[in-house]
Amino acid sequence: MDVCQELMTKLDSLQKKYEEENQESNLVDTRKYNRASSLGWAFDCQRYLVLKRLYPELEKFTPVQKRRFREGKIQELLMKEEIRAVGIPVEKIDPLVWEKYQIRGEVDDIIQLDGEKYPIDYKSCSAAAFAEVSQASTGQELMKSKYLWIRHYPAQLITYNHLYDKAGGILLFKNKESGEKHPVYVERNDGIMGQILEVINDVNACVAAAALPAAIWCDACKSCGYAETCWKEEERKEKEIKRIEDQDLELLLKQREDCREEHERYEKLDAQIKDILKNYHGEFNIGDFKIKVSKYPKIIYEVPDDLKKQYEKVIEITRSTIKYLGGAL
Numbered sequence: 606m607d608v609c610q611e612l613m614t615k616l617d618s619l620q621k622k623y624e625e626e627n628q629e630s631n632l633v634d635t636r637k638y639n640r641a642s643s644l645g646w647a648f649d650c651q652r653y654l655v656l657k658r659l660y661p662e663l664e665k666f667t668p669v670q671k672r673r674f675r676e677g678k679i680q681e682l683l684m685k686e687e688i689r690a691v692g693i694p695v696e697k698i699d700p701l702v703w704e705k706y707q708i709r710g711e712v713d714d715i716i717q718l719d720g721e722k723y724p725i726d727y728k729s730c731s732a733a734a735f736a737e738v739s740q741a742s743t744g745q746e747l748m749k750s751k752y753l754w755i756r757h758y759p760a761q762l763i764t765y766n767h768l769y770d771k772a773g774g775i776l777l778f779k780n781k782e783s784g785e786k787h788p789v790y791v792e793r794n795d796g797i798m799g800q801i802l803e804v805i806n807d808v809n810a811c812v813a814a815a816a817l818p819a820a821i822w823c824d825a826c827k828s829c830g831y832a833e834t835c836w837k838e839e840e841r842k843e844k845e846i847k848r849i850e851d852q853d854l855e856l857l858l859k860q861r862e863d864c865r866e867e868h869e870r871y872e873k874l875d876a877q878i879k880d881i882l883k884n885y886h887g888e889f890n891i892g893d894f895k896i897k898v899s900k901y902p903k904i905i906y907e908v909p910d911d912l913k914k915q916y917e918k919v920i921e922i923t924r925s926t927i928k929y930l931g932g933a934l
């Protein structure tokens with residue numbers, strides 16, 4: 606066997622093992638409790654939270670998402686080590702359960718700074734996602750993000766603040782490519798917690814009665830792992846041409862759109878995006894962008910005219926068009 610192929614087979618088996626172990630423990634946990642990390646969905650779709658409790662096994666993740674989960678765990682361990690290496694006191698914490706609301710949460714660490722203790726959660730992200738989160742310094746600002754996974758982070762930490770009875774906590778973001786960090790302070794917020802708990806009361810009642818709330822099409826459906834459970838293929842087609850979930854590409858597209866006046870940066874992002882689009886084909890939407898990627902064969906000649914026919918070969922050309930839909934979707 607080719608050595609590179611052998612190496613990849615072994616590494617892929619590790620990823621598979623991680624997915625199996627993770628899925629097993631996750632399924633047991635999510636049937637029993639509303640997980641703090643999912644509570645941001647309270648502001649998008651109650652049905653998602655009920656599905657997560659009743660049918661966690663139906664949630665679909667792409668291979669890229671699964672690899673990201675594992676990579677995130679590895680980065681989290683590295684960030685934990687860094688916090689300890691700089692001598693910040695860290696408290697050993699256990700997962701906590703808020704029985705009244707069937708909420709379970711396990712913060713990454715509780716650290717001590719200036720005599721005060723703070724829950725801290727580590728989030729690693731791509732350079733594109735990091736550029737987005739770096740613009741925020743508070744949880745409220747993150748909650749206004751148009752990106753689902755970003756606006757969901759504060760709900761998790763607000764819940765930890767309540768579970769661990771703290772006045773505020775920190776989301777520490779790390780750019781996986783450059784190693785840069787960006788902290789966001791998330792205050793305890795009784796108002797937001799109250800809104801989440803109201804939804805959770807309804808979720809728990811639905812779970813007890815094994816009753817699913819009706820599916821209502823919303824913006825979050827586009828990036829939801831239950832889209833195939835909630836909507837038939839033809840219904841989804843009706844609602845969207847075809848959507849590709851690629852968070853990094855979506856961010857790069859938005860950054861390209863925002864810097865049309867900065868020629869050099871625009872060209873750089875444009876080249877980066879078009880390079881990624883070589884992996885796609887057809888017409889589809891990514892976030893607010895309509896993309897068309899056509900591939901067609903083209904004959905090129907690399908020899909003098911008189912010998913062209915003799916050296917003729919076919920290569921694949923990728924042509925991409927990007928149209929910003931201005932948030933209209």
Ligand code: SF4
Nearest residue numbers: 650653826829832835
């Ligand atoms: S697909 Fe839409 S309706 Fe269904 S759970 Fe997800 S967000 Fe809710």
